[in-house]
Amino acid sequence: MNKIFSIILFIFSIIYLPPYISLLSIIFFLYLNNRIEKYIPIVGYILLFIFQITSTRVATNFEFSGYQNFVHQQQLDSYPPSLFRIGNVIENKIASTQLSRFQQNLFNSLDFVNYFKNYYLSLLFIPFVLGVIKLIKKQNQLFTKLLFTSIVLLTVISPDGKYGPVLLLPFIANIISFYSCEK
Amino acid sequence: MGYEVTLGYIVFSLGCLLIWNKLKINKISAIGFILLSTSTYIAHTQRYLAPVFILFTVIVFSKQIIIAKNKKQLYLLFVILFLTQIPNLYLATTNAFWVKNTNFSFLDFISQLLVYFSPSTLFGQSPDINLQHTIPSISLFYSWLIIPFFLGLYQLYLNIKRGSAKYIVLMFLLAPIPGALSGHFISVQRVLTLIIPIILIISLGFDNIYRKFKPIYVHTIIVFGVSFSLMLLWRSYFVFLPYQRAVWWSYGYQQLVKIIQNNPDKKYLIDNTRSGSGYIDILFYLKYSPSQFQKQFTPDFVSNYYENPPYTANYNFANISLRPIYWQTDIYENQILVGDDLAISAGQSQEHFLTQIFDIKDPTGKTIFAGYQTNPEKKLNDSNNK
Numbered sequence: 001m002n003k004i005f006s007i008i009l010f011i012f013s014i015i016y017l018p019p020y021i022s023l024l025s026i027i028f029f030l031y032l033n034n035r036i037e038k039y040i041p042i043v044g045y046i047l048l049f050i051f052q053i054t055s056t057r058v059a060t061n062f063e064f065s066g067y068q069n070f071v072h073q074q075q076l077d078s079y080p081p082s083l084f085r086i087g088n089v090i091e092n093k094i095a096s097t098q099l100s101r102f103q104q105n106l107f108n109s110l111d112f113v114n115y116f117k118n119y120y121l122s123l124l125f126i127p128f129v130l131g132v133i134k135l136i137k138k139q140n141q142l143f144t145k146l147l148f149t150s151i152v153l154l155t156v157i158s159p160d161g162k163y164g165p166v167l168l169l170p171f172i173a174n175i176i177s178f179y180s181c182e183k
Numbered sequence: 184m185g186y187e188v189t190l191g192y193i194v195f196s197l198g199c200l201l202i203w204n205k206l207k208i209n210k211i212s213a214i215g216f217i218l219l220s221t222s223t224y225i226a227h228t229q230r231y232l233a234p235v236f237i238l239f240t241v242i243v244f245s246k247q248i249i250i251a252k253n254k255k256q257l258y259l260l261f262v263i264l265f266l267t268q269i270p271n272l273y274l275a276t277t278n279a280f281w282v283k284n285t286n287f288s289f290l291d292f293i294s295q296l297l298v299y300f301s302p303s304t305l306f307g308q309s310p311d312i313n314l315q316h317t318i319p320s321i322s323l324f325y326s327w328l329i330i331p332f333f334l335g336l337y338q339l340y341l342n343i344k345r346g347s348a349k350y351i352v353l354m355f356l357l358a359p360i361p362g363a364l365s366g367h368f369i370s371v372q373r374v375l376t377l378i379i380p381i382i383l384i385i386s387l388g389f390d391n392i393y394r395k396f397k398p399i400y401v402h403t404i405i406v407f408g409v410s411f412s413l414m415l416l417w418r419s420y421f422v423f424l425p426y427q428r429a430v431w432w433s434y435g436y437q438q439l440v441k442i443i444q445n446n447p448d449k450k451y452l453i454d455n456t457r458s459g460s461g462y463i464d465i466l467f468y469l470k471y472s473p474s475q476f477q478k479q480f481t482p483d484f485v486s487n488y489y490e491n492p493p494y495t496a497n498y499n500f501a502n503i504s505l506r507p508i509y510w511q512t513d514i515y516e517n518q519i520l521v522g523d524d525l526a527i528s529a530g531q532s533q534e535h536f537l538t539q540i541f542d543i544k545d546p547t548g549k550t551i552f553a554g555y556q557t558n559p560e561k562k563l564n565d566s567n568n569k
Contacts, residue, residue, distance in 0.1 A: 074547065075320065078426035090418060095320075103326055107307030110329075113297045122293050133340055 009127055010177035013120055017169055024048050025170035028143065032174060038142060045146050048167060049153065056161030061105070064097060072097050102155055109154040109165055115172055118164070124176050131178035138178070147171045191226025192375040194218050195233065199379070203350055206244050208253040213260055220267040227283050228361035228373045230271070236357050237264075243349055278491035283365065292363050299359035299374050302329055305381065310369045315431045321419040323371060324381065325412045331388025338387040355380035426546045433464045435543045435551035439521065440468035442541055442554070447502060451554075452513060454522035455505045459496040462505050469501060476500055510535070515559045524550040536561040 010029055014022040024044045031041045064072070072091065079087030091097075108114070116125050135144065150167040159165035201215030219237055222229040241248055249257070274280040298304055306329040309317045317323075324332070342348040358380060362373035393401055429435075443451055443465075455461055466476060479499070484492055497506035508520055508527070514535040520527060532539065537555035545551050 074427065075423065077547070078422050083422070087422070090414070095415065095418065100320070104307060107303040107326075111301050111303035111307070113294075113301040113303070116297060117294065122290070122297070125297060133337075136337060 006177045009124070010173065013124055013173040013176040016119055016121075017173065018163065018166075020051070021048075021166055021169045022173075025173040028170050028174045029177065032140060032143065041142070041146070048170070051163075052153070052161060052165075052167045053157065055163050055166070056157050058157045061101065061156075061158045062098070068097055101158075105158050106151070106155040109151050109159045109168060112172075115165075115169075119169060120172065120176065127176045127178075128172065131175035134178040135175055143171070143174070186372075188226045188228060188372045188375055191222050191229045192378070194225055195222040195229050195376055196379050198222060198233075199236070199354060202240065203347075206247040206346065208248060208256045208260065213256070213263070216260055216264060217267060220264050223268070223271055228376075230280075231361045231364055232357065232376060235360055236353070239353055239357060240350075243353055244346065247346070274489065277489040279489040282491050287364070295363035295365075295369070296359055298369055299362055299377065302332075304369070305329075305377075306332070309371060311371045312368060313370065314428055316371045318419045319423040319427050321415055324385070325408070325415065327408055327411070328385050331385045331392060332381065333388065334391045335384035335386065335388030338391050339384060351380050351383050355384065429547075430545045430549070430551055433461075434545055436461065436464035437468050438543045439552050440465055443501070443503060444469070450502055450504075450516075450518040452504045452506070452508065452518050452520050453552075454508045454520070454526040455496060456507045456526065457523065462496060462498050465503065465505070466500070471500055514557050514562050516557060517559055518557055520555045520557060521552055523552065527553060527555055536565065 010025075014025050017025065024041075024047075027036065027041050027044045030036045031038070075091050076084075076087060112125070112128070116122050116128075120128075147168075150165075150171065154165055154167055159168070195218070198215045198218030198221075201218065202212050204211050204215075206212070216237065219229075219233040223233045271280075298310065304310055304323070306322050306324050306326050309323055311317055339348050339352060343352070355377070358376040359374045362370060365373055389401075389405075392404075439453075443449075453461070453465070465471075466473075476498075498504075508522065510531070513520065514537075519540065520537065527537070531537070532555055536558040538558065539553060540556050541552075541554040542550055543552040
C-alpha cells in the first residue's frame with residue numbers, strides 16, 4: 001500500500017516537470033527502490049549537470065550589472081569619511097558583492113516557495129517536508145551527496161538558468177515520494 | 184520597527200510564556216490567557232492569532248487541560264475570556280473591525296504561508312516591500328543561523344512527543360497566519376510572533392551542536408559567528424540605515440517645518456500624493472494643538488468612525504494645505520508649492536514661472552522636498568497672451 005502511495009505521489013511530483021528532468025527523477029526513483037545499478041543515476045546526474053551549465057550564463061554570475069555597481073558604490077558612500085578605510089575593507093573583502101551573490105544563490109536554491117509555485121503542486125509541500133525527515137533518517141549516501149553537490153554547484157553558478165534549478169528538481173520529486181516509502 | 188505591533192507581540196509572547204507552566208491551569212496560566220486576550224486590542228494581527236492559538240493549544244493539550252480537576256478553573260477562565268472579548272465582539276459588527284481584510288483566497292493563503300516559512304525569507308533577502316520594516320543588506324535572521332535552525336528542526340522532530348516540542352511547533356506553525364491572511368503583500372511586522380519559536384528552534388540546534396562537537400570547536404564557531412553578526416549589524420544599522428533609509432523614517436519633515444515656521448506669513452501647499460501620512464510628521468514638529476486639528480472633522484465623521492467612512496488625508500492647518508497639486512488653479516495663487524522631485528518637474532517649473540526657494544535633500548543627495556514660489560501675475564499675463 002505504501003509503495004502504491006509512494007508511486008502516486010511520485011507521479012504527481014513529476015507531472016509538471018520537463019521530460020528530461022522527469023526521466024532523471026525516474027532513474028533516481030528506480031535506484032532508490034533498488035531497481036537499477038548505482039552508476040546509472042551518476043551518469044544521469046553528470047548529463048544533467050552539463051545541461052544546467054550550458055543553460056546558465058555562468059559568466060554573468062561573476063560580473064556586476066550597472067545596478068549592482070550603483071548599490072556597491074552607495075554602500076561605500078554610506079560610511080562617514082572617518083570610517084572610509086574600514087568600510088572599504090568590509091565592502092570589498094569581508095562582505096563583498098560577490099559573497100552576497102553566492103549567498104543569494106544559496107538561498108534562491110533553498111527557496112522551496114519557488115519550487116512549489118513553479119514546478120510542483122503546492123499541496124505536495126507537506127509530503128516534501130515529511131520526506132526531508134525521512135531522507136535524514138534513511139541516509140541514502142549517494143542521493144544525499146548528490147543533493148548537497150547540487151546545492152553547492154547552484155550556489156556557485158546560480159540557479160537562475162534558462163530552465164531554472166534543474167539540478168535540484170529530480171531530488172525534490174523523489175523527496176516528495178519518500179514519506180510513504182518503505183521504512 | 185515600532186508601533187503597536189511590537190507591543191502586541193510582547194504581550195502575546197508574555198502570554199505564551201505564562202501559559203507554558205507545564206500547562207497547568209492555575210493563576211499564572213490564567214494571566215497568560217488573559218494577556219493573549221488583551222493582545223487582540225493592541226495589534227490587528229493578534230485579533231486572528233490569539234483566538235487561533237488558544238483554540239489549538241486547548242486541542243493539542245486537551246489531555247492536560249480538559250480534565251475533571253480543572254473544571255471549575257476552566258469555567259471561570261472561559262467567563263473571564265468572554266468578558267474581555269465583549270468590546271471586540273461588539274466591534275466585529277462594525278466595518279472598522281474588518282478594515283484590513285482583503286478578499287480571502289485559500290491558494291493565496293497557502294502561497295503566503297510558504298513564503299513566511301521559506302529559508303530565503305527568514306535567512307536571505309526579505310521580500311517585504313515596505314523598506315521601513317527592514318534594515319539594508321541584512322536578513323531577518325543572520326544567514327549562518329540557518330544551520331542551527333535546520334538542526335533544531337530535526338531535534339524538534341526527534342522530540343515531538345514531548346509537550347515542550349509540541350508547544351514550540353504550535354507557535355511556529357501558527358505565527359504566520361495573520362501575515363498570510365493579510366493579502367498579497369509580504370509584511371514582516373505581521374509575523375513578529377515567529378521570532379520566539381525560531382529563536383527557540385535555533386537554540387535547540389546549538390544544543391545539538393554542543394552535544395556532538397568538542398566545546399573548543401563550538402566556542403570558536405560561536406565567537407566567529409557572533410563577531411561576524413555584530414559587524415553586519417553595526418554596518419547595516421548604524422552605517423547603511425541612516426544613509427540609505429533616512430527618507431523612510433521621515434527625514435526632511437523637521438527641516439521643512441523649520442522653514443514653514445520661519446515664514447508664518449506665507450502659504451504652503453504640500454503635495455501628499457505619495458506620502459498620505461506625512462501630515463502626522465508636520466503636526467508633530469509644528470507641535471500643533473490636537474484639539475485644534477480635530478476641529479476639521481465633521482460631527483458625522485466622528486459619529487460614524489467605526490463604520491469606516493470614506494477618508495482622504497487632505498488637511499488644512501496653520502499656514503499649510505496638504506493635498507495633491509491642481510495645476511489648473513494652484514499656479515494662479517500666491518503660495519509655495521512643496522513636493523518631491525516627482526511632484527514638480529523642471530519642465531513644470533519653467534512652464535508655470537515657478538521659482539525654487541528651497542531644496543531639502545536626503546543623505547544620498549536625493550531631493551525629498553523642493554519648495555517653489557508661484558508667480559500668479561506672470562503666469563496670468565502669459566496665459567492671457569496665448
